[in-house]
Amino acid sequence: xxxxxxxxxxxxNAPLVGGSIEVTGEQLKTIVDxxxxxxxxxxxxxxxxxLAVVGGGTSSEVVRSWHLDRGLSVPIVESLxxxxxxxLAAIEEQCGPTFEVANYYGAKTVAGVVMSSEINSDAATxxxxxxxxxxxxxxxGVCIEWLPWTGLPDLKSAWKLVQDADAENLGLxxxxxxxxxxPGGP
Numbered sequence: 001x002x003x004x005x006x007x008x009x010x011x012x013n014a015p016l017v018g019g020s021i022e023v024t025g026e027q028l029k030t031i032v033d034x035x036x037x038x039x040x041x042x043x044x045x046x047x048x049x050x051l052a053v054v055g056g057g058t059s060s061e062v063v064r065s066w067h068l069d070r071g072l073s074v075p076i077v078e079s080l081x082x083x084x085x086x087x088l089a090a091i092e093e094q095c096g097p098t099f100e101v102a103n104y105y106g107a108k109t110v111a112g113v114v115m116s117s118e119i120n121s122d123a124a125t126x127x128x129x130x131x132x133x134x135x136x137x138x139x140x141g142v143c144i145e146w147l148p149w150t151g152l153p154d155l156k157s158a159w160k161l162v163q164d165a166d167a168e169n170l171g172l173x174x175x176x177x178x179x180x181x182x183p184g185g186p
Contacts, residue, residue, distance in 0.1 A: 086123030
Protein backbone atom coordinates (compact mmCIF):
# COMPACT_ATOMS: atom_id res chain seq x y z
CA UNK A 1 0.00 0.00 0.00
CA UNK A 2 1.28 3.45 -0.92
CA UNK A 3 0.59 6.48 1.23
CA UNK A 4 0.55 9.96 -0.24
CA UNK A 5 1.26 12.90 2.00
CA UNK A 6 -0.56 16.11 1.15
CA UNK A 7 0.89 19.35 2.51
CA UNK A 8 -1.84 21.70 3.63
CA UNK A 9 0.38 24.14 5.51
CA UNK A 10 0.37 27.63 4.06
CA UNK A 11 1.89 30.89 5.23
CA UNK A 12 -0.45 33.57 6.49
CA ASN A 13 1.70 36.35 5.11
CA ALA A 14 -0.25 39.25 6.62
CA PRO A 15 2.18 39.58 9.57
CA LEU A 16 4.88 40.44 7.06
CA VAL A 17 3.07 43.75 6.52
CA GLY A 18 3.60 44.82 10.10
CA GLY A 19 -0.08 45.19 10.89
CA SER A 20 -0.83 47.55 8.05
CA ILE A 21 -4.26 47.44 6.48
CA GLU A 22 -3.22 49.80 3.71
CA VAL A 23 -0.51 48.15 1.69
CA THR A 24 1.19 49.34 -1.47
CA GLY A 25 1.83 47.22 -4.53
CA GLU A 26 5.54 47.28 -3.80
CA GLN A 27 4.95 46.05 -0.25
CA LEU A 28 2.64 43.25 -1.37
CA LYS A 29 5.09 42.15 -4.08
CA THR A 30 7.85 42.05 -1.45
CA ILE A 31 5.64 39.92 0.80
CA VAL A 32 4.83 37.52 -2.03
CA ASP A 33 8.52 37.22 -2.94
CA UNK A 34 9.53 36.66 0.71
CA UNK A 35 6.90 33.91 1.04
CA UNK A 36 8.16 32.13 -2.07
CA UNK A 37 11.81 32.62 -1.11
CA UNK A 38 11.07 31.02 2.28
CA UNK A 39 9.91 27.88 0.46
CA UNK A 40 6.16 28.15 0.92
CA UNK A 41 3.99 26.87 -1.90
CA UNK A 42 0.83 28.59 -0.76
CA UNK A 43 -0.21 31.70 1.10
CA UNK A 44 -3.25 32.92 2.94
CA UNK A 45 -4.06 36.19 1.20
CA UNK A 46 -5.83 39.01 2.99
CA UNK A 47 -8.55 40.30 0.66
CA UNK A 48 -8.09 43.88 1.82
CA UNK A 49 -4.42 43.73 0.76
CA UNK A 50 -5.45 42.69 -2.75
CA LEU A 51 -8.21 45.31 -2.82
CA ALA A 52 -5.91 48.08 -1.51
CA VAL A 53 -3.27 47.38 -4.16
CA VAL A 54 -5.88 47.23 -6.92
CA GLY A 55 -7.44 50.43 -5.54
CA GLY A 56 -3.97 51.97 -5.75
CA GLY A 57 -3.86 51.39 -9.49
CA THR A 58 -2.31 47.95 -10.01
CA SER A 59 -4.51 45.63 -12.04
CA SER A 60 -5.96 42.48 -10.48
CA GLU A 61 -4.23 40.42 -13.16
CA VAL A 62 -0.82 41.81 -12.23
CA VAL A 63 -1.37 41.20 -8.52
CA ARG A 64 -2.46 37.62 -9.17
CA SER A 65 0.51 37.07 -11.50
CA TRP A 66 2.90 37.95 -8.66
CA HIS A 67 1.63 34.84 -6.87
CA LEU A 68 1.42 32.59 -9.91
CA ASP A 69 4.84 33.57 -11.27
CA ARG A 70 6.42 32.56 -7.95
CA GLY A 71 4.50 29.26 -7.83
CA LEU A 72 2.29 30.30 -4.92
CA SER A 73 -1.24 29.06 -4.63
CA VAL A 74 -3.83 30.95 -2.61
CA PRO A 75 -5.93 28.21 -0.99
CA ILE A 76 -7.41 30.52 1.65
CA VAL A 77 -8.45 34.18 1.70
CA GLU A 78 -8.99 36.23 4.85
CA SER A 79 -10.82 37.81 6.59
CA LEU A 80 -14.56 37.84 6.98
CA UNK A 81 -15.46 40.33 9.70
CA UNK A 82 -18.65 41.93 10.97
CA UNK A 83 -20.79 38.83 10.45
CA UNK A 84 -21.36 38.20 14.16
CA UNK A 85 -23.93 41.03 14.21
CA UNK A 86 -26.38 38.84 12.31
CA UNK A 87 -27.28 41.84 10.08
CA LEU A 88 -27.73 39.97 6.80
CA ALA A 89 -27.59 43.02 4.51
CA ALA A 90 -24.41 44.29 6.20
CA ILE A 91 -22.87 40.82 5.94
CA GLU A 92 -23.49 40.71 2.20
CA GLU A 93 -22.01 44.19 1.73
CA GLN A 94 -18.99 43.70 3.99
CA CYS A 95 -18.13 40.07 3.24
CA GLY A 96 -19.09 39.83 -0.43
CA PRO A 97 -15.83 41.37 -1.72
CA THR A 98 -13.78 38.86 0.30
CA PHE A 99 -15.64 35.99 -1.34
CA GLU A 100 -15.06 37.56 -4.76
CA VAL A 101 -11.31 37.81 -4.14
CA ALA A 102 -11.32 34.16 -3.05
CA ASN A 103 -13.02 33.10 -6.27
CA TYR A 104 -10.64 35.24 -8.33
CA TYR A 105 -7.61 33.44 -6.88
CA GLY A 106 -9.21 30.00 -6.98
CA ALA A 107 -9.18 29.67 -3.19
CA LYS A 108 -11.20 26.89 -1.62
CA THR A 109 -11.75 28.49 1.78
CA VAL A 110 -12.41 31.89 3.31
CA ALA A 111 -11.48 32.56 6.94
CA GLY A 112 -13.41 34.73 9.36
CA VAL A 113 -12.94 36.18 12.82
CA VAL A 114 -14.94 38.07 15.42
CA MET A 115 -13.49 41.43 16.38
CA SER A 116 -16.20 42.41 18.90
CA SER A 117 -15.45 42.03 22.59
CA GLU A 118 -18.90 40.51 23.17
CA ILE A 119 -21.29 38.65 20.90
CA ASN A 120 -24.90 37.63 20.95
CA SER A 121 -24.92 33.89 20.34
CA ASP A 122 -28.13 33.87 18.29
CA ALA A 123 -27.00 36.77 16.08
CA ALA A 124 -23.56 35.24 15.57
CA THR A 125 -25.11 31.88 14.66
CA UNK A 126 -27.37 33.57 12.11
CA UNK A 127 -24.42 35.52 10.73
CA UNK A 128 -22.24 32.44 10.41
CA UNK A 129 -25.07 30.54 8.72
CA UNK A 130 -25.32 33.44 6.23
CA UNK A 131 -21.58 33.20 5.54
CA UNK A 132 -21.95 29.47 4.92
CA UNK A 133 -24.77 30.16 2.48
CA UNK A 134 -22.81 32.86 0.64
CA UNK A 135 -19.74 30.62 0.48
CA UNK A 136 -21.75 27.63 -0.68
CA UNK A 137 -23.19 29.64 -3.58
CA UNK A 138 -19.59 30.15 -4.72
CA UNK A 139 -18.33 26.63 -4.04
CA UNK A 140 -16.29 27.76 -1.03
CA GLY A 141 -15.86 26.71 2.57
CA VAL A 142 -15.68 28.98 5.60
CA CYS A 143 -13.41 28.50 8.59
CA ILE A 144 -13.67 30.52 11.77
CA GLU A 145 -10.71 31.50 13.90
CA TRP A 146 -11.17 32.33 17.55
CA LEU A 147 -9.25 35.26 19.03
CA PRO A 148 -8.65 35.12 22.81
CA TRP A 149 -9.37 38.83 23.34
CA THR A 150 -12.80 38.80 21.61
CA GLY A 151 -16.33 37.56 22.16
CA LEU A 152 -15.23 34.29 20.52
CA PRO A 153 -12.26 33.65 22.83
CA ASP A 154 -11.62 29.92 22.73
CA LEU A 155 -11.92 26.62 20.91
CA LYS A 156 -14.99 25.60 22.88
CA SER A 157 -17.02 28.70 21.98
CA ALA A 158 -15.87 28.62 18.34
CA TRP A 159 -16.75 24.95 17.96
CA LYS A 160 -20.18 25.50 19.53
CA LEU A 161 -20.85 28.34 17.09
CA VAL A 162 -19.86 26.19 14.11
CA GLN A 163 -22.06 23.36 15.37
CA ASP A 164 -25.02 25.70 15.98
CA ALA A 165 -24.75 27.23 12.49
CA ASP A 166 -25.04 23.67 11.15
CA ALA A 167 -23.60 23.85 7.63
CA GLU A 168 -21.41 21.29 5.91
CA ASN A 169 -18.99 23.91 4.58
CA LEU A 170 -18.04 25.33 8.01
CA GLY A 171 -14.91 24.56 10.01
CA LEU A 172 -12.30 26.03 12.32
CA UNK A 173 -8.85 27.54 12.02
CA UNK A 174 -6.57 26.37 14.81
CA UNK A 175 -3.91 29.04 15.28
CA UNK A 176 -1.32 27.73 17.75
CA UNK A 177 -0.72 31.20 19.22
CA UNK A 178 -4.43 31.62 19.92
CA UNK A 179 -4.64 28.02 21.16
CA UNK A 180 -1.99 28.74 23.78
CA UNK A 181 -3.44 32.14 24.79
CA UNK A 182 -7.12 31.17 25.00
CA PRO A 183 -8.80 31.68 28.39
CA GLY A 184 -8.09 28.62 30.50
CA GLY A 185 -5.12 27.61 28.36
CA PRO A 186 -4.87 24.95 25.68
